[in-house]
Amino acid sequence: MQLTIEFGGGLELLCDSVKIHNINVDPQDGEKQGSIDIISSFFNQLTLKNLLSWVRTNVIKERPEMFMKGDSVRPGVLVLVNDADWELSGQLDTVLEEKDNVVFISTLHGG
Amino acid sequence: MQLTIEFGGGLELLCDSVKIHNINVDPQDGEKQGSIDIISSFFNQLTLKNLLSWVRTNVIKERPEMFMKGDSVRPGVLVLVNDADWELSGQLDTVLEEKDNVVFISTLHGG
Amino acid sequence: NLGNSNGLSPDMIYRYSRHLLLPSFGVQGQANLLKSSVLVIGAGGLGSPALLYLAACGVGRIGIVDHDIVELNNLQRQIIHTEAYIGKSKVESAADACRSINSSTQIVEHKEAFRTSNALEIVSKYDVVVDATDNAPSRYMINDCCVVLGKPLVSGAALGLEGQLTVYNYNGGPCYRCLFPTPPPTNACQRCADSGVLGVVPGVIGCLQALEAIKVASLVGEPLSGRMLLLDAVSGRFRNVKLRGRSLQCEACGDHAVLTRQTFLDFDYEKFTQTPL
Amino acid sequence: NLGNSNGLSPDMIYRYSRHLLLPSFGVQGQANLLKSSVLVIGAGGLGSPALLYLAACGVGRIGIVDHDIVELNNLQRQIIHTEAYIGKSKVESAADACRSINSSTQIVEHKEAFRTSNALEIVSKYDVVVDATDNAPSRYMINDCCVVLGKPLVSGAALGLEGQLTVYNYNGGPCYRCLFPTPPPTNACQRCADSGVLGVVPGVIGCLQALEAIKVASLVGEPLSGRMLLLDAVSGRFRNVKLRGRSLQCEACGDHAVLTRQTFLDFDYEKFTQTPL
Ligand SMILES: [Zn+2]
Ligand SMILES: [Zn+2]
Numbered sequence: 157m158q159l160t161i162e163f164g165g166g167l168e169l170l171c172d173s174v175k176i177h178n179i180n181v182d183p184q185d186g187e188k189q190g191s192i193d194i195i196s197s198f199f200n201q202l203t204l205k206n207l208l209s210w211v212r213t214n215v216i217k218e219r220p221e222m223f224m225k226g227d228s229v230r231p232g233v234l235v236l237v238n239d240a241d242w243e244l245s246g247q248l249d250t251v252l253e254e255k256d257n258v259v260f261i262s263t264l265h266g267g
Numbered sequence: 268m269q270l271t272i273e274f275g276g277g278l279e280l281l282c283d284s285v286k287i288h289n290i291n292v293d294p295q296d297g298e299k300q301g302s303i304d305i306i307s308s309f310f311n312q313l314t315l316k317n318l319l320s321w322v323r324t325n326v327i328k329e330r331p332e333m334f335m336k337g338d339s340v341r342p343g344v345l346v347l348v349n350d351a352d353w354e355l356s357g358q359l360d361t362v363l364e365e366k367d368n369v370v371f372i373s374t375l376h377g378g
Numbered sequence: 379n380l381g382n383s384n385g386l387s388p389d390m391i392y393r394y395s396r397h398l399l400l401p402s403f404g405v406q407g408q409a410n411l412l413k414s415s416v417l418v419i420g421a422g423g424l425g426s427p428a429l430l431y432l433a434a435c436g437v438g439r440i441g442i443v444d445h446d447i448v449e450l451n452n453l454q455r456q457i458i459h460t461e462a463y464i465g466k467s468k469v470e471s472a473a474d475a476c477r478s479i480n481s482s483t484q485i486v487e488h489k490e491a492f493r494t495s496n497a498l499e500i501v502s503k504y505d506v507v508v509d510a511t512d513n514a515p516s517r518y519m520i521n522d523c524c525v526v527l528g529k530p531l532v533s534g535a536a537l538g539l540e541g542q543l544t545v546y547n548y549n550g551g552p553c554y555r556c557l558f559p560t561p562p563p564t565n566a567c568q569r570c571a572d573s574g575v576l577g578v579v580p581g582v583i584g585c586l587q588a589l590e591a592i593k594v595a596s597l598v599g600e601p602l603s604g605r606m607l608l609l610d611a612v613s614g615r616f617r618n619v620k621l622r623g624r625s626l627q628c629e630a631c632g633d634h635a636v637l638t639r640q641t642f643l644d645f646d647y648e649k650f651t652q653t654p655l
Numbered sequence: 656n657l658g659n660s661n662g663l664s665p666d667m668i669y670r671y672s673r674h675l676l677l678p679s680f681g682v683q684g685q686a687n688l689l690k691s692s693v694l695v696i697g698a699g700g701l702g703s704p705a706l707l708y709l710a711a712c713g714v715g716r717i718g719i720v721d722h723d724i725v726e727l728n729n730l731q732r733q734i735i736h737t738e739a740y741i742g743k744s745k746v747e748s749a750a751d752a753c754r755s756i757n758s759s760t761q762i763v764e765h766k767e768a769f770r771t772s773n774a775l776e777i778v779s780k781y782d783v784v785v786d787a788t789d790n791a792p793s794r795y796m797i798n799d800c801c802v803v804l805g806k807p808l809v810s811g812a813a814l815g816l817e818g819q820l821t822v823y824n825y826n827g828g829p830c831y832r833c834l835f836p837t838p839p840p841t842n843a844c845q846r847c848a849d850s851g852v853l854g855v856v857p858g859v860i861g862c863l864q865a866l867e868a869i870k871v872a873s874l875v876g877e878p879l880s881g882r883m884l885l886l887d888a889v890s891g892r893f894r895n896v897k898l899r900g901r902s903l904q905c906e907a908c909g910d911h912a913v914l915t916r917q918t919f920l921d922f923d924y925e926k927f928t929q930t931p932l
Contacts, residue, residue: 164540164610166568173679175610222566232562234606236619241557243622259617261608263558266537266569267424267512267580275817275887277845284402286887333843343839345883347896352834354899370894372885373843374835377814377852378701378789395728399851400815402889427704427862430734431855451672453756457707460755478737479730538677539876574676578708578869581862585704589855589888599816599889607891611866612679612876614884616893 157181157202157254161211165262167233170216170223181210204235205248207258223260234261268292268313268365272322276373278344281327281334292321315346316359318369334371345372384409390482394436407596408436414595415439417501419492419520420510421472422446423580424534424587426458428508431588433476433483437595440476441504443488444468455577491655492516494643497523506591509533510584512569514561515647515655521546521554525630526642530601532590534583537568539576541583541609544602544621545590547631551603556625556632561651579611661686667759671713684873685713691872692716694778696769696797697787698749699723700857701811701864703735705785708865710753710760714872717753718781720765721745732854768932769793771920774800783871785864786810791838792924792932798823798831802907803919807871807878811864813857814845818886820863821879821898824908825871828880833902833909838928856888 161177168175181202205227216223222230228248229235235242236259242250252258272288279286292313316338327334333341339359340346346353347370353361363369384405390412391398397408416437418425421444432440446468448459456468463471473485488500492511497519501507507529509520517533524531530548535541547553586607593599608617626633648655661682667689668675674685693714695702698721709717723745725736733745740748750762765777769788774796778784784806786797794810801808807825812818824830863884870876885894903910925932 164608165542166538166566166573222563230563230566231560232558232566234557234619236617239617240620241622244620262566263562264535264537264540264542265512265514265517266535266573266575267420267422267510275885276819277815277843277850333840341840341843342837343835343843345834345896347894350894351897352899355897374839375812375814375817375819376789376791376794377812377845377850378697378699378787378857389727393727394731396731396851397853399849400853401851402816403851403853427734427858431732431858434731434734435854436731450666450670454671454673454711454713455708457704457711457756461758462755478739479734481738539679572676574673574678574680576674576677576680576866576869577712578862578866581704581708582859582866585855585858585862586891589853589859590891592853592855593888593891600891602891605891607893611870614863614867614870614877614879614882615895616884618892 157252159207159252159255160257161215162257162259163261164259165264167223167260167262170218170220172217177215179215181207202252203248204237204242204250204252204258207252208248229260232263234263235259236261268363270318270363270366271368272326273368273370274372275370276375278334278371278373281329281331283328288326290326292318313363314359315348315353315361315363315369318363319359340371343374345374346370347372390436397435403596403598407598410596411436411592412438414506415441415504416506416508416591416595417441417443417504418508418510419443419516420512421456421458421468422452422510422512423455423536423575423577424510424584425472425508426456427581427584428510428588428591429458429472429476430479431585432591433480433485435588435592436480437483439484439486441486441488441500442469442472443490443492443500444472445489445491455575455580457581492519493655494519494645494647498527498639498642501527501529504529506594507531508587508591510587513655514651514653517554518561518651519647522630522637522642522645525553526637526639530594532587532594534587536580536583537575538573539579539611541579541611542606543583543586543590544606545594548594548601548603550624552622552624553628553631555630556622556628559629564652576611579609582609663689667713674712680873680875684875687873688713688869689715691783692718692781693783693785693868693872694718694720694781695785695787696720696793697789698735698745699729699787699789700732700813700852700854701787701861702749702785703733704858704861705787705865705868706749706753707735707756708862709868710757710762712869713757714760716761716763718763718765718777719746719749720767720769720777721749722766722768732852732857734858769796770932771796771922771924775804775916775919778804778806781806783868784808785868787861787864790932791928791930794831795838795928796924799907799914799919799922802830803914803916809864809867809871811860813860814852815850816853816856816888818856818860818888819883820860820867821883822867822871825878825880827901829899829901830905830908832907833899833905836906841929853888856886859886
């Protein structure tokens with residue numbers, strides 16, 4: 157499944173300062189890596205929970221604790237699916253579709 | 268065909284100051300109105316040329332010369348199809364698809 | 379157009395003529411602004427442009443809260459302050475600048491740190507609050523104070539080459555805690571002093587905060603409630619984001635929230651965020 | 656971080672520390688800015704914030720062109736001018752304001768109308784041009800002058816509750832005439848004086864013009880060439896638009912264009928646009 161994932165608010169520093177990543181997540185790939193989270197159902201659906209796990213393994217290069225806490229994102233990170241807060245689409249259970257755009261952005265406090 | 272059309276830069280004044288219009292353009296409707304431009308092909312394709320004609324008839328309420336000149340838009344109007352300049356998609360020959368967003372915006376000179 | 383002057387003096391009609399000519403703003407929008415009051419907390423990178431535009435546009439009364447003094451390394455982005463004010467109070471500097479562009483607007487100086495002990499009294503005197511601070515505990519404190527007092531909160535932030543903007547606690551929309559119930563780890567909270575900021579980025583966000591405050595105060599337009607603007611200055615792109623609604627579980631504004639004036643006074647925001655104010 | 660000072664004095668290192676701390680900007684970006692020069696044409700609604708941020712951030716030399724004097728009805732949006740300057744030259748007022756926030760930046764005053772007769776000489780002295788004017792003939796004239804001299808042009812506009820921003824003639828991208836080969840009918844060209852403008856809207860666009868000029872001058876980031884930002888202040892939404900590329904048929908920058916210094920001098924922009932300058 158082709159997805160675009162983006163990092164902002166400083167989270168890009170966890171992946172070599174690259175903000176936009178065009179990725180291809182194959183549920184089968186995940187299985188080979190031993191992650192049972194990758195296949196969410198018989199229908200090969202990819203959920204945001206699966207994606208988070210894939211991103212931590214394949215995209216995040218350092219300090220994963222700045223990205224995740226438990227099986228969700230750390231406090232202070234907004235997740236946007238096609239420019240909408242993931243709370244509106246089911247949070248970790250959000251089912252992703254081909255060409256979806258997922259943004260992980262840390263809230264800023266500066267001024 | 269469901270489309271969203273938007274007006275900006277003052278062009279909304281030509282249609283009761285409404286900026287966003289969710290429209291449903293049926294090539295058959297156009298034929299009944301006697302406009303041969305509405306059906307662009309056997310495939311029921313809607314081109315931007317057809318859409319302009321439909322908009323002038325059905326959306327523009329006053330001073331159509333501020334919107335069109337000949338069969339195109341007047342000088343100083345940018346046409347955007349899904350946020351891209353229509354020059355990139357074939358200008359008047361651009362073939363529209365379901366749920367496309369078309370913006371007509373007049374260039375501003377103020378400061 | 380200018381027939382019904384709605385109590386505007388001839389000088390005001392002339393000063394605000396570009397607003398009065400605007401059909402969607404007009405005399406009513408201007409009259410609403412002139413009757414309104416806005417509190418800007420922080421006279422730094424965000425507060426500088428926000429204050430200048432709020433003063434210029436004709437907000438009736440503007441409050442400024444800050445306890446800092448102007449330093450040379452502020453001037454790269456805090457355009458309301460001049461070299462002549464280095465070493466002086468930011469509030470005094472900003473107030474003088476606002477008065478010099480619009481002597482008909484009332485400017486109130488709050489030369490003090492914003493704390494739970496003075497927050498309720500200060501905020502209660504204004505219609506709209508602009509959060510132009512630079513740290514996590516202030517953001518939670520300002521949010522909670524606005525929830526307690528039912529004030530709309532225009533929140534902006536900028537760091538590095540990015541900016542964020544939204545309006546909290548407005549018209550049934552979410553508050554800051556609805557979005558961020560748990561504070562982030564302290565090492566995720568960078569200030570401009572630590573990580574730097576391109577000066578014009580808080581400039582853009584501060585102007586947009588003034589715009590949102592003007593919309594709320596004038597009752598014109600659709601304020602960014604339940605929505606957020608994200609600016610990436612490197613690419614020059616904005617992202618228009620749809621946010622969640624008010625959370626029923628929110629500890630500040632939710633249906634079972636226990637936030638009151640008293641719990642607000644007793645809350646330790648520095649301990650909560652593990653960050654000094 | 657601040658090891659290689661690249662010729663920056665200790666005062667400058669302190670003043671610009673928030674830029675130097677930024678990994679993606681740093682000493683090199685600041686050194687580029689300090690060596691650069693920017694011309695701002697128009698010290699009005701757009702020029703006010705653009706000039707303040709260009710001066711604050713450390714552009715080495717800033718030129719200001721305007722022939723107007725400050726009037727009370729400018730102050731609703733032209734935040735660089737104070738009441739004390741009403742009746743005085745806008746250029747003088749803006750230059751004084753820029754110097755007061757950054758005495759280390761060189762400010763050049765061009766107290767004259769921008770015309771074909773002086774355009775080439777003025778523009779040739781700067782690296783980047785900011786179009787902060789308010790009428791169609793000036794926009795065509797500035798564009799053509801920038802094409803003749805190969806200068807990048809940061810173009811902003813604001814009217815009512817809307818704003819537009821792009822960078823022309825930069826890095827192989829389109830120029831103003833590529834987009835608008837034929838001028839619009841005169842009754843489609845409204846000025847702020849005729850139709851009004853919400854003061855903070857040119858504020859936002861002017862800040863964004865400063866941002867784009869800083870990106871071009873510092874060689875940091877991706878300037879808005881071949882792209883346009885549209886602001887709808889009522890909804891608080893920005894639109895990121897992809898524009899056409901350079902037009903081979905363009906009469907200014909196309910492959911068969913006949914625009915030269917001489918044809919520029921002879922061109923009648925008022926007649927072309929049917930609008931007085
Ligand atoms: Zn809440
Ligand atoms: Zn061209």
